[in-house]
Every structure is written in structure tokens, then in C-alpha cells.
Amino acid sequence: MKILLVDDSKTMRNIQKSVLTQLGHTDTQEACDGQDAMSKVGAYKPDLLLVDWNMPIMDGLTFVKTFRQTNKTTPIIMVTTEAEKSRVIEAIKAGVNNYVVKPFTPDLLSQRINETMAKVAAA
Amino acid sequence: MDASYIKPFIASIQNVFSTMLQLPVTVGTPRIKDRTGPAFDVSGLIGMSGDVTGSVVLSLPRDTAERVVSLFCGQELTLESPDFADAVGELVNMICGGAKAMFTGKKVSISCPSVVVGQGHTVARQTDVPCIQIPCTTDCGELVIEIAIQQSPAAAGVGAGATA
Numbered sequence: 001m002k003i004l005l006v007d008d009s010k011t012m013r014n015i016q017k018s019v020l021t022q023l024g025h026t027d028t029q030e031a032c033d034g035q036d037a038m039s040k041v042g043a044y045k046p047d048l049l050l051v052d053w054n055m056p057i058m059d060g061l062t063f064v065k066t067f068r069q070t071n072k073t074t075p076i077i078m079v080t081t082e083a084e085k086s087r088v089i090e091a092i093k094a095g096v097n098n099y100v101v102k103p104f105t106p107d108l109l110s111q112r113i114n115e116t117m118a119k120v121a122a123a
Numbered sequence: 124m125d126a127s128y129i130k131p132f133i134a135s136i137q138n139v140f141s142t143m144l145q146l147p148v149t150v151g152t153p154r155i156k157d158r159t160g161p162a163f164d165v166s167g168l169i170g171m172s173g174d175v176t177g178s179v180v181l182s183l184p185r186d187t188a189e190r191v192v193s194l195f196c197g198q199e200l201t202l203e204s205p206d207f208a209d210a211v212g213e214l215v216n217m218i219c220g221g222a223k224a225m226f227t228g229k230k231v232s233i234s235c236p237s238v239v240v241g242q243g244h245t246v247a248r249q250t251d252v253p254c255i256q257i258p259c260t261t262d263c264g265e266l267v268i269e270i271a272i273q274q275s276p277a278a279a280g281v282g283a284g285a286t287a
Contacts, residue, residue, distance in 0.1 A: 008235065009209055009210075009212065009213040009216070010206055010209050011195065011196055011206055011209050011210040011213045012213050014196065014206075015143075015196075015197075018197065054216070054220075054233065054235060055235070056235055080220070081216055081217050081219070081220020081221065081224075081233075082220060082224075083220065083221065083224035084223075084224050086230075101224075102216075102217045102220065102221075103138060103139045103142035103143045103217050103221070104142065105142060
């Protein structure tokens, strides 16, 4: 499974990559903001995206809305510090499939990835 | 400053450090910081806007910062490591994000973090907002969170109903 990690923090991308490696997912690419991610999705064609919300240049919500204009199906998990219910609803409306609030445990991220991919497979 | 603005930061730093670093945080008694007092060697800064405005700083001595960041990243990092500042920024980002989620009924945005490194540096803040310093103790050493925030005039209803 190809996974695109979109986060302006290299530390956070490394932590996510480490969790994904433990889960057996080693095919990952990284983007440092929404604009960078937009430039990579076409060639990389990820099967899953993990997207931060607060990023410079293009934030995660704008990225999700832009990406969903042309891609309705590839699952997106928002991984963010934005924990308010209103923010979660806003993200889901924009096209996010699942949501992880930072800080997270490896188990939680793993669980969200598994449930997201299971829903996609069942659809 | 309203105590309801302080408690979320205490809960949030304990949550972030225990979840991401498995590092318990003991919180001391909050106190008002002298405006001109220096910060520790490393400071992560975040701005808040919306219904609550101001700034939040996570400040650590060099040794503590290096230990904390190494735990967070799962590898030995020093002040000179290219990813050091990024890690400090992400920690303060998570602390502020978690705290603002506990500001019931308020719409608040946080800025992308900035990190300042240097012995004896000071952080300039708005002069009309008191800065509350929360001392914290961990097995990696001591650190502080400095909170200088207030309800925005618009959220407080200042000027509401004024007529020309």
C-alpha cells in the first residue's frame, strides 16, 4: 500500500513512518504542505493519505477540498492537533474519511488506518 | 487571567508528554512572570488568535530540551541536529492544540510554531497581558510553559452596541 504523509513537521512524518513500518507499510512518500502534496499525488497515486491540518502555504483542509475535486475515493485520514468537534465535522464534510487527534499512540494510528482501509475495501 | 485558560495547558502538556514520550510531568504552582525575565535556552512559540489572543511559549534548558527531543524522536538529537527545532515546534504545537480544544465555546486558531535557540534570550510579549509561568518537572529536567493570552475584545463584546 502506498501512503502519502502530508505534514510540515519532519519529526511527525518520521514518527508516522515508524508506526507504518511497524505495521508493514514501507512504501511511503512525504509532502511538507498541501501544495507539495498536490504536486505529488498525480505521479505517486497513493492508496492512503495522512494529512495534517495546520501547515504553511496550503493547509490540510484546503488540500482535502482541492484533492476531492478530482479524486473522490482515495481515503484520507486527518492527523492533527485540531480536536474540537466542529473541526472534525468540518474535515469530514470536506471529504476526510477518518480523524486522529495528536498526540496519538501507535496503536490508535494503527487502528484508524485499519478501520479506514476496511471500510474502503467493503465499499 | 482567567484560571480556565491555565488548566487546559496543564492537562495538555501532561497528555502530550505521557502519550508521545511516556514521560510524566509534575506541575508546580503557576506564577506571574516578570516581563523582562529571560527564557531558558530553547523556546517554542505559538500565537493564538480568534476569541482568545496572545502567545504561548514552551521553554527548556538546553540539556532538558535535548533529552526531551531525543525521547520524542526516538533517537539521540542535540541542539545542532537539523531536526531539533522542528521537534520542539511540534511539541508546543500539540500542547497548544490540545489546550485550545478545552476552551469551551471559543473559536481559536493557532499559528505555525516558531523556535528560538540561544542562551539568555527573551521573548517580547504584549505589555498589557500578564504572563503566567507554569513550572514543570520531569525526569528529563525542568521546563516551563509561559501563557500570555486574553479573551479578544471582540469576543468579550467590547464595543458591542456602540453607535456612531
